[in-house]
Amino acid sequence: MASQVRLRLLPSAKCLFDEPVQVKVTGLRSRQVVTMKARSTDEKGVVFSSSATYRADGSGEVDLERDPSLSGTYIGVEPMGLLWSMKANIQHKCFFKNKVINPHVVKFSVHEVEGDGRMLAEETNERLLIGDGVSRVPVKKGNFYGVLFTPPGEGPFPAVLDLCTFMSEKRACLLANRGFVVLVVAVYNDKPVNIKEMHLDCFKEAVDFLKQQPKVVNKGVGVISRSKGGDIALSLASFVPGIEAVVWINGCCANVVTPLFYNKRKILSPLLFDLKRVIPTESGASIVKYCMNDPLAEENRATLVPVEKAKAHFLFVASEDDLNWDSKAYMDQIVERLKRHGKENFETVCYPGAGHLLDPPYGPQCPSRVHGIVHKPVLWGGEPRSHAAAEVHLWKKIQEFFISHLSYEATESSTCKL
Known part of the structure; x- marks a missing residue:
């Protein structure tokens, strides 16, 4: 049989x-x-x-x-x-x-x-993960380290800076398969506890490097980010010229944890957290959603990213079951700030039932793991079916957004095949 x-x-x-x-x-x-x-x-x-x-x-x-x-x-x-x-x-x-x-x-x-x-x-x-003809080149220039992925063909292609919290090449490589020149750079190249200050200058160097690539279209750079990378992306768009489009996924409206410097001066104070507000669960993983201090409190005003200064277009993405922090509230606060300044350069997407770790689709969902800053297992949220559907929808949305705002017309030849 x-x-x-x-x-x-x-x-x-x-x-x-x-x-x-x-x-x-x-x-x-x-x-x-x-x-x-x-x-x-x-x-x-x-x-x-x-x-x-x-x-x-x-x-x-x-x-x-x-x-x-x-x-x-x-x-x-x-x-x-x-x-x-x-x-x-x-x-x-x-x-x-x-x-x-x-x-x-x-x-x-x-x-x-x-x-x-x-x-x-x-x-x-x-x-x-890597399609035929896509090149992968480690890059160490000045003050940044990253990996550059370039599609096959002569281009020109739109350029995207992938800001991952800790180094991960998966999303960058998959975007390169779809016709983007992508440089992935980690926010943290060391244990977060060892980093006492962060400098926007090194991320600007990455942006400048991308612009200089011979296959890049003569247009501003896109930035994709999630979690801590989100406030770095907002800061790049607010302080550094040449950022044309930003995808912000489950980030914060304020500069989180570490003071941010640019051109040798501090531009944003850190929004801190209180581990006394951790909620333990029977699984052994904690809920840290309510640990961050209120970014809108008077004493934390100096942590807020002045996103109204940015000329970029924004795609804000919030998971409503994010258990890392309140992404939906942070997104609403950013949108309210932009509207208050007469800005209309943004669109928003909310995913009910999705958790913090939105990735490219068809991988196993992560319900819990050790948090890189809290140093203990935490719940990331997300009902599995809803989370998986959100990843499928978002992945297509990201590509459409970058194509729309980086002056690039997708063609059959720009998408990698096996």
Whole structure:
């Protein structure tokens, strides 16, 4: 019986990380109930897995684009549910994938429900982070370190600075696949506790470096950011010329934790937090959403980023189930400030049910992990199904936003293929 069963990944078992695949099983008995599984191991050796129960149709077929999961790590019709619902076998771990040269490998399999769950068929999905022809070049210039990703072809291409809190190449590489020259730079290149002050100058150097690239379109630079990177992105747009478009994802309206300097003078004081407001949970991970001090309090006015000075266009993105901090409130405060100054250079997107860690789509969601500043496991928020849907929608929105505001017309040749 098992030799008749076939598991297929369409259109191919090899795809880019941010592309969906259609999972189909044929050769089952009519109305047979089976368990579908997915399994992957990240770069730190942590195993992630998911499973779902399906009933075959009268022809002995299961199609995840059509058929509902009856039970498991998700229920209902979720074509990519086996990917985003994968959970770690160890508590408080996020899927770690930063070596973009190597694909994200997922083993899909189908098993009998009866007996010992004998495997009937399996297939390996290679999810590539770097497309054909995309170049990856480490960069150390002046006071910044980063990695530059450049699409194939002569261009010119729009330029994007990816400000990640800690170095991660995944988002930058995936954007380069879509026709952007992307320089990824980490906000923190050392443990945050060791950094007593931050200088906007080094991020300006990164912007200037991007502008000088031969394949970059003669236009301002875009910036994409999340969390702590959000207030750095706002500060760049407010103090540094040449920033044309900013994507701010679950950031803050104020300069957080560390004083910010520019041209050898302090331009923003730090908004601090109080760990006495940490909320413990039975899982061992805490909720830190309410730890940040109020940025609108009189004593914290010097921490607010003067975003009204910026000439850039903004896309503000807030997850309403963000448990790291109150991103929705911070976004509303930024918007109110812009409106008060007569500005209309922004758009907003809110995602009910999504958590803090919005990433490119189709990776395992991270419910909890050790916080880089708090140094203990925290809950990041997000109902898995809603969070996964938000990542799919946002990824497309980001690309459309940058194309619209960086004077670039997307063409077929600018998108990488396998």
